[in-house]
Amino acid sequence: MQLLQNRIAAEGKILGNGILKVDSLINHQVDPMLMDACGLEFAHIFKDSGASRILTAEISGIAPALMTGVHMKLPVVYARKTRPVTMPGTVYLTTAPSHTKGNMVDLIVSPEYLKPGETVLIIDDFLASGATILGLVRLAEAAGAKVVGVGALIEKTFEGGRSALESLNVPVETLVRITSMENNILHFG
Amino acid sequence: MQLLQNRIAAEGKILGNGILKVDSLINHQVDPMLMDACGLEFAHIFKDSGASRILTAEISGIAPALMTGVHMKLPVVYARKTRPVTMPGTVYLTTAPSHTKGNMVDLIVSPEYLKPGETVLIIDDFLASGATILGLVRLAEAAGAKVVGVGALIEKTFEGGRSALESLNVPVETLVRITSMENNILHFG
Numbered sequence: 001m002q003l004l005q006n007r008i009a010a011e012g013k014i015l016g017n018g019i020l021k022v023d024s025l026i027n028h029q030v031d032p033m034l035m036d037a038c039g040l041e042f043a044h045i046f047k048d049s050g051a052s053r054i055l056t057a058e059i060s061g062i063a064p065a066l067m068t069g070v071h072m073k074l075p076v077v078y079a080r081k082t083r084p085v086t087m088p089g090t091v092y093l094t095t096a097p098s099h100t101k102g103n104m105v106d107l108i109v110s111p112e113y114l115k116p117g118e119t120v121l122i123i124d125d126f127l128a129s130g131a132t133i134l135g136l137v138r139l140a141e142a143a144g145a146k147v148v149g150v151g152a153l154i155e156k157t158f159e160g161g162r163s164a165l166e167s168l169n170v171p172v173e174t175l176v177r178i179t180s181m182e183n184n185i186l187h188f189g
Numbered sequence: 190m191q192l193l194q195n196r197i198a199a200e201g202k203i204l205g206n207g208i209l210k211v212d213s214l215i216n217h218q219v220d221p222m223l224m225d226a227c228g229l230e231f232a233h234i235f236k237d238s239g240a241s242r243i244l245t246a247e248i249s250g251i252a253p254a255l256m257t258g259v260h261m262k263l264p265v266v267y268a269r270k271t272r273p274v275t276m277p278g279t280v281y282l283t284t285a286p287s288h289t290k291g292n293m294v295d296l297i298v299s300p301e302y303l304k305p306g307e308t309v310l311i312i313d314d315f316l317a318s319g320a321t322i323l324g325l326v327r328l329a330e331a332a333g334a335k336v337v338g339v340g341a342l343i344e345k346t347f348e349g350g351r352s353a354l355e356s357l358n359v360p361v362e363t364l365v366r367i368t369s370m371e372n373n374i375l376h377f378g
Contacts, residue, residue: 032258
């Protein structure tokens, strides 16, 4: 998706340790028009996926998932990283390593909003190692739901996430692919 | 806004300690179409506010702020509660009591995305005591920006937030007003 790639090329900053800062677009400041365009693109890509629900992880997944939900007219559920007081006693919880934080984070979904038989489209901001997305897959499976597709705004192809997701046998679609950040230069694929 | 009020009446749950659970609409599951309608309503209400930017707080403020941003074509900034590695060394940070968590939380904004002279529309999910919104106001003031309006999806009128915001002398607009949750019954005003 050229629009997103151009913005990343112009505004993305490589911080070292494999971290790409896109805080002006997605992770702190959000450009709603750009997210709207990305949501429309995902809605087009996944129009025949049969998804009944979109699943993402707070915080950075919310914007792309919400805009995809608007265009697909599907409810969005975002996995919480801490358990709010409003959650019931029994929840689905899994743990995944955080790429930017360097520690493990919980991903928690209430059984109220993820039910057996649902067909789930996972949308997130990054596909890097795939660890967060695999965590969301485990939550869906724990609920008896079926993952029918995975979409991410930005794929870092050199971190192996795509092969980590291969065994799911579902479409994995990303809008921009970064093939290298070596020598502080972004290469797109 | 009747649409939102009807959904809260049907799906909201009073949990005690003044907590209203709207996890099926806003705080865990999000209904994108409902949020889109709320964003459109805020865009209408604040069309003459002169705002150059929308400010909210993660996590639950993101959905209504983003949809308002789509309709007003304005960038959205969400204050972070923990400082990500992508933030620069010097930031604006304030502390506010969390209503649902019962502790203090940090609200952090990078000076990259909140600059002197900006006109800020604050959008959040709840107006209760006003503590979070006043925290966002302090961040805007620290940045040399001017708050021109405050919008919240749901106001709990009995928690005094509106009078806490009075001295700002800006429009405070809420889409649904809850006047009492006594005896486990929601009363709308």
